[in-house]
Amino acid sequence: MKYFKKLIGERIYLSPRNSENEEIEKFTEWLNDFETTDYIGRSACITTLEAEKQYFEKNNEKNYNFFIVTLEEDKLIGTIGLESYDSINRTATLGIFIGDKEYRSKGYGTEAIKLILDFGFNYLNINNIKLDLMEFNERALKCYQKCGFKEYGRRRKSKFINGKYYDTIEMDILSEEFIDSFIKNKKI
Numbered sequence: 001m002k003y004f005k006k007l008i009g010e011r012i013y014l015s016p017r018n019s020e021n022e023e024i025e026k027f028t029e030w031l032n033d034f035e036t037t038d039y040i041g042r043s044a045c046i047t048t049l050e051a052e053k054q055y056f057e058k059n060n061e062k063n064y065n066f067f068i069v070t071l072e073e074d075k076l077i078g079t080i081g082l083e084s085y086d087s088i089n090r091t092a093t094l095g096i097f098i099g100d101k102e103y104r105s106k107g108y109g110t111e112a113i114k115l116i117l118d119f120g121f122n123y124l125n126i127n128n129i130k131l132d133l134m135e136f137n138e139r140a141l142k143c144y145q146k147c148g149f150k151e152y153g154r155r156r157k158s159k160f161i162n163g164k165y166y167d168t169i170e171m172d173i174l175s176e177e178f179i180d181s182f183i184k185n186k187k188i
Helices: 021-030 034-040 049-062 108-122 138-146
Strands: 012-016 064-070 076-086 091-098 128-134 150-161 164-174
Touching: 012 108, 021 049, 021 076, 034 091, 034 128, 064 091, 064 108, 076 108, 091 108, 108 128, 108 138, 128 138, 128 150
Parallel strands: 091 128
Antiparallel strands: 012 064, 064 076, 076 091, 128 164, 150 164
8 A cells, every 4th residue: 555645744644545455454343333324414325336436437537536644654544535626616515534433523524624624625616615414423523523514414314224214413614704714734
């Protein structure tokens, strides 16, 4: 596995995603684990190695997708991306998950989000970044609020997981609301 330090933070860096077999196997493992998929609303999906490889190849072309990698160990712990990028309206949708359970609830997701927001607002000239989350995902809600996201809507009982319907919370952040700098390897 070879990673490239595109966006460097305090404890992690974001590396452009590639479709090497080791990464595809790791993502296939994570995306077949209810502990991961229940929280991102994908538990009804069955992810195969071939399907994940096709997803990687298809989605890397038009989106800004990154691996989340620890600086100290060069260990892959998750993924983050700006998808549905619209250069005319200057919007994108944030997607993230920490697949490695040992790195959850330790601030790695918050750091990754701040890095990609810095990149999205200050390099891609995006004005609005949105995301969706499940109403029961309190860990993610606190993280997103800490990063500056605000709730703007709710789609009621829109996700069916484990025999029950749940609301999807919709949140966004504007470029004018993001004031800090988090990318450590900027030169300007």
